[in-house]
Amino acid sequence: MTTVLNWLANFHGTFWGFHRNTGIQKYLVPPPLEYQGGQVSGIWSQGTYWYLDTRREEHQSVDEDEYGWLLKWTDKVDRSMKEETNKWGTLLHGDVKGANIVFSADSGGSRRCALYDFQYAGLGLVTRDLVYFIGTTAQSASIRRIEQEKEILRAYHSELLRTIASRQNHDQTTGNSTVGSRSDSEGYTFPTLWRHWEIAIVDWYRFMAGWGFWGNDSWVERRAKEIVLGWDEHTLTI
Known part of the structure; x- marks a missing residue:
């Protein structure tokens, strides 16, 4: 798991804030149902x-009697993720599932990985990738406790911040800014x-429901x- 998370931290950190580059914004494709x-x-x-x-459509079919505790948060969570993405988004x-990951090891036993199948690559909060990977692929024993x-x-x-700092230093040294601020x-x-x-956990469960x-x-x-249970429904504060 650590190997994959390090790969993700380097990937996310490399493209941190890329959407604030005006040259990139024109290449952001809307959701399939809105694509013209x-x-x-x-x-x-x-x-x-x-x-x-x-x-x-799937969301509308979710049983309200069983999932009412979840459904009342759906739109708030979606809006919150979009708003937070504007500031903290990356590629x-x-x-990120096991079937899309390959591993290798060098002669010293150090493990590396690579991911493929980028058909769903796009803008978002890093925790979308993290929750999806850990929620579908990680061993359950590794997440039993908070x-x-x-x-x-x-x-x-830590690895994410290290990657962002490294990329900042590279851009400053070369005078090249390939992504956003x-x-x-x-x-x-x-x-x-x-x-x-x-x-992201609540949003992922909304999808599975x-x-x-x-x-x-x-x-x-x-x-x-x-x-x-820790959110305030009356003020809609997350």
Whole structure:
């Protein structure tokens, strides 16, 4: 798991804030249900395949009696993720599962990995990739306790910030700025990542409630229920 999370941290950090580059914005393709044609290249304006704008029909079929505790948060979570993406977004792989990962080891036993199948690559919060990977592929024993989740995410967060700083230094040295401004990257604290993580867990469970359950679904359900209990429904504060 660490190998994959390091790959993701380097990928996310490399493209941190890329959407703020005006030269890139014209290549952001709207969701499939909104796409009017005419654009022959680019990446999705929202990464992954399970965000709400692509799953409205499935969402409407979710049993309100069983999932009322979840459904009342759906639109708020979706808006929150979009708003947070404007500031903290990066390029997502979009389909981080075991079937899309290959591993290798050198003579010293050091493991490396590479991901393929980028058909759902697009803009979003890093936690969309993280929740999808951990929720579908990680061993359940590694996420039984909140402390385990935080340990995993702290390691990822450190590597993410290291990658962003390295890219900043490279751009300053070469005078080349291939992505958007990273001046606010230092503000991406662990509490901010953790908040995004909890929002993404609830959003991922929303998708599974309409599509079907697999992977570490019992963990996702338990955590989603715990998370929304801590949210203020009256002020809609997440």
